[in-house]
Amino acid sequence: MSAARWAGPAALAAGIGVVIAAPYVLPSYVVSLLTLTFIAGLLAGSVNLLAGQAGLVSIGHAGIAAAGAYGVAWATVHGLGLPAALGVAAAVTLAVSVVYALTTMRTSGIVFLMITLALGITVFGLALKLPSVTGGQNGLTGIRRPGLVEEWWTFYFFSAAVYGLCLLALAALSRSPFGLMLRGVRESQSRMTSLGYSVPAVKFAAVLASGAFAGCAGVLLAWNSEFLSPSAASFPRSALAVVMVIVGGTGTLLGPLVGAGIVVAAEYWLSSYLERWPTALGVVLILVVLYAPRGIVGGLHELLAQRSPRPRKEGS
Amino acid sequence: MNPRRWKGRQPAARLLLVVLALSLAAAACAPDEDSGGGDGGGTVKLGFISPVTGFVAALGTDMRRGWEMYWQQNGGKAGDVTVQTVYEDDTGDPEVALTKARRLVEQQQVQLVAGPILANTAYAVAGYVAGRGLPTVQMTGADDLTQRKFNPLVLRVGYTSSQSNFPAGQWAYDEGHRTAVTICPDYAFGWESCGGFVSAFVKAGGTIDKQVWHPLGTQDFSTYAAQARQADPDVVFIGSAGGPDAIQFYKAWTGLGLKDRIPLVGNCCFADQVFLREVGDEALGLQSFTYWSEGRDAPLVRSFVQAYEQQHNEIPSLYAAGAYTMAQVIAEALKKTGGKIEGADFINAARQVSLSDSLYGALTFDDTNNVVGPVYLTQVDRRDDGTLWSVVEETFPEVSQFGTEGKEAFLEHPVFSREYTGQ
Numbered sequence: 001m002s003a004a005r006w007a008g009p010a011a012l013a014a015g016i017g018v019v020i021a022a023p024y025v026l027p028s029y030v031v032s033l034l035t036l037t038f039i040a041g042l043l044a045g046s047v048n049l050l051a052g053q054a055g056l057v058s059i060g061h062a063g064i065a066a067a068g069a070y071g072v073a074w075a076t077v078h079g080l081g082l083p084a085a086l087g088v089a090a091a092v093t094l095a096v097s098v099v100y101a102l103t104t105m106r107t108s109g110i111v112f113l114m115i116t117l118a119l120g121i122t123v124f125g126l127a128l129k130l131p132s133v134t135g136g137q138n139g140l141t142g143i144r145r146p147g148l149v150e151e152w153w154t155f156y157f158f159s160a161a162v163y164g165l166c167l168l169a170l171a172a173l174s175r176s177p178f179g180l181m182l183r184g185v186r187e188s189q190s191r192m193t194s195l196g197y198s199v200p201a202v203k204f205a206a207v208l209a210s211g212a213f214a215g216c217a218g219v220l221l222a223w224n225s226e227f228l229s230p231s232a233a234s235f236p237r238s239a240l241a242v243v244m245v246i247v248g249g250t251g252t253l254l255g256p257l258v259g260a261g262i263v264v265a266a267e268y269w270l271s272s273y274l275e276r277w278p279t280a281l282g283v284v285l286i287l288v289v290l291y292a293p294r295g296i297v298g299g300l301h302e303l304l305a306q307r308s309p310r311p312r313k314e315g316s
Numbered sequence: 317m318n319p320r321r322w323k324g325r326q327p328a329a330r331l332l333l334v335v336l337a338l339s340l341a342a343a344a345c346a347p348d349e350d351s352g353g354g355d356g357g358g359t360v361k362l363g364f365i366s367p368v369t370g371f372v373a374a375l376g377t378d379m380r381r382g383w384e385m386y387w388q389q390n391g392g393k394a395g396d397v398t399v400q401t402v403y404e405d406d407t408g409d410p411e412v413a414l415t416k417a418r419r420l421v422e423q424q425q426v427q428l429v430a431g432p433i434l435a436n437t438a439y440a441v442a443g444y445v446a447g448r449g450l451p452t453v454q455m456t457g458a459d460d461l462t463q464r465k466f467n468p469l470v471l472r473v474g475y476t477s478s479q480s481n482f483p484a485g486q487w488a489y490d491e492g493h494r495t496a497v498t499i500c501p502d503y504a505f506g507w508e509s510c511g512g513f514v515s516a517f518v519k520a521g522g523t524i525d526k527q528v529w530h531p532l533g534t535q536d537f538s539t540y541a542a543q544a545r546q547a548d549p550d551v552v553f554i555g556s557a558g559g560p561d562a563i564q565f566y567k568a569w570t571g572l573g574l575k576d577r578i579p580l581v582g583n584c585c586f587a588d589q590v591f592l593r594e595v596g597d598e599a600l601g602l603q604s605f606t607y608w609s610e611g612r613d614a615p616l617v618r619s620f621v622q623a624y625e626q627q628h629n630e631i632p633s634l635y636a637a638g639a640y641t642m643a644q645v646i647a648e649a650l651k652k653t654g655g656k657i658e659g660a661d662f663i664n665a666a667r668q669v670s671l672s673d674s675l676y677g678a679l680t681f682d683d684t685n686n687v688v689g690p691v692y693l694t695q696v697d698r699r700d701d702g703t704l705w706s707v708v709e710e711t712f713p714e715v716s717q718f719g720t721e722g723k724e725a726f727l728e729h730p731v732f733s734r735e736y737t738g739q
Contacts, residue, residue: 027422027423028422029418029419029422029423030423032415032418032422033415036415128503129502131504131733131734132733132735136503136504136733137435137436137503137504137505138435138436138439138458138460138504139410139436139439139440141439141443141465221411225410225411225414225440226443226444226447227410227414227439227440227443227444229410229436229439229440230436231409231410231411231436232411234409236409267412268412268415268416268419271369271405271407271412272404272405272416272419275368275369275405276369277369278369
């Protein structure tokens with residue numbers, strides 16, 4: 001009993017310890033991959049909020065992230081200070097999220113998926129066709145990280161911290177009454193309506209909340225590369241975020257991070273040795289869908305639940 | 317929540333607090349960073365990035381082959397310096413390109429990075445590598461890389477997107493054409509390609525009737541070809557990025573019967589080998605302004621084409637020739653510095669390199685690290701064995717990235733865009 005109580009916090013403490021120790025023992029390149037993992041994990045987390053809680057799969061979320069990224073990048077390149085740059089990023093993210101939310105709040109399933117796809121491509125097209133703002137195909141250069149997190153290792157800690165805070169927020173959100181409403185929408189929209197909830201309003205709020213996390217990921221992305229081009233909003237980026245969620249475990253808290261780790265490892269590490277790394281990633285995806293339909297983290301949960309016969313409370 | 321349970325959690329919470337406090341203390345001091353730069357002396361380690369998977373895999377594969385061929389032919393050496401290359405694939409994505417550049421610099425500790433090809437990937441890589449104080453050699457076309465975003469650590473062994481089209485504009489006017497229509501893809505490369513032609517043609521005294529911009533990856537070009545026919549100009553300039561777009565456009569062009577009605581002139585990348593293999597005899601006689609002509613009668617070009625065909629069973633493309641030339645310039649610079657690669661000093665040495673005959677012809681560099689070299693008016697012709705290729709009809713020597721304007725005057729106007737093409 002007491003051991004079980006310690007297991008969770010001990011694992012958490014060990015996790016934090018590993019994250020902190022990483023830059024001191026690992027080469028800087030590997031640390032930069034970990035930074036990327038946190039950023040990708042945050043974007044996947046925002047997709048997971050919609051997909052896991054409300055059952056709404058978005059394959060256009062890179063568009064929202066790119067909005068935040070372009071906001072902060074444009075402001076930095078035009079010499080605005082940090083608070084103003086973050087303000088611009090927040091405003092652009094909010095504007096784009098509102099468009100996403102308004103156009104999708106009355107849809108679900110495949111229609112939601114297609115509209116987010118179209119919106120993602122629209123953002124990509126805008127980034128490409130507004131060279132006076134976005135630098136077009138050539139992208140924006142001259143983005144600089146804020147002084148305090150300039151170094152690769154400080155930026156790593158910063159990304160990890162932002163990810164950690166967002167993770168807490170996501171956890172709190174899914175446990176809140178709002179999270180319950182989202183799950184209600186997923187299970188039965190008609191019942192939610194008959195209980196007096198406005199389903200479109202819930203979806204609207206959900207997309208805005210998810211957009212906020214995606215926007216954070218976008219700002220980190222721009223700072224990480226210190227460069228930004230339309231491919232940040234491209235379809236493959238959005239699709240990979242969904243792959244991360246599915247591989248890691250839809251609806252689980254840490255699933256998106258695990259999925260992000262696998263995708264980042266395939267894209268940046270495996271690709272140095274194997275030209276056909278997307279094939280390898282595809283095989284992993286198929287294996288996960290076949291043998292662990294709830295994703296890696298979801299599958300582990302199931303395994304642990306089988307091992308310990310102790311009944312678990314639903315939703316905790 | 318019952319109070320007993322909360323009390324029971326306290327040790328765990330305390331443990332967390334302690335870990336957090338310890339880690340914050342630890343995070344305050346900087347870890348050691350892997351430094352770039354190898355052992356110097358007899359061996360240098362170079363990084364080479366090109367997209368060998370993804371939507372531009374064909375270009376990246378050709379680049380890698382060209383690069384490999386140079387070092388193969390020279391025994392992997394520049395003078396007495398042994399050259400080692402670490403290859404990376406950027407998939408045509410700037411985020412990937414940047415991370416691969418990081419791997420090359422921080423993990424593989426290369427001393428110089430060459431490539432990649434797409435403008436956005438090149439900007440991302442050049443920005444990072446130069447930011448680390450290491451030299452980088454590029455072959456991408458993006459004008460501003462050596463103009464408004466000049467960086468002393470970046471050398472372009474190649475032509476800007478507009479550079480080879482300045483002579484095209486002047487030539488078209490000299491041929492007696494007074495009105496022109498331009499057709500270019502609607503993104504930076506297209507704007508800059510058409511900008512080169514338009515600015516020179518207008519400066520010479522010609523008039524642009526219409527500028528047609530088509531999206532990249534257009535399937536049906538008949539509306540665009542019809543727009544050109546409607547304007548009925550003396551000449552049509554097409555600034556294509558090659559590939560399917562060029563083939564589809566030419567099919568629409570000949571389909572509308574415009575081939576013998578309106579003279580058509582292409583840019584560097586319009587009538588490339590992929591195009592010629594697909595279009596066949598319909599392409600005979602097609603004129604282009606380019607810097608790579610596989611049928612140019614020069615010893616180096618002949619031997620390169622022959623060796624390349626033997627190994628890969630196809631005529632080398634612009635991208636293979638470009639990477640080969642990058643390797644050649646780097647090798648010449650290494651001979652000058654005795655194998656030392658030290659930041660801007662190396663780029664300065666490379667800028668002093670002048671090749672009396674490279675694959676592109678006689679090359680020198682200007683003081684913003686870009687090629688000054690010949691541009692050829694080429695024509696599609698049949699080789700003895702029946703293969704189609706481009707042969708030189710006329711040579712325009714020593715073309716600069718600033719056209720006929722001086723550097724200062726040129727840099728005063730903005731970079732070419734859809735809104736500004738130098739009219």
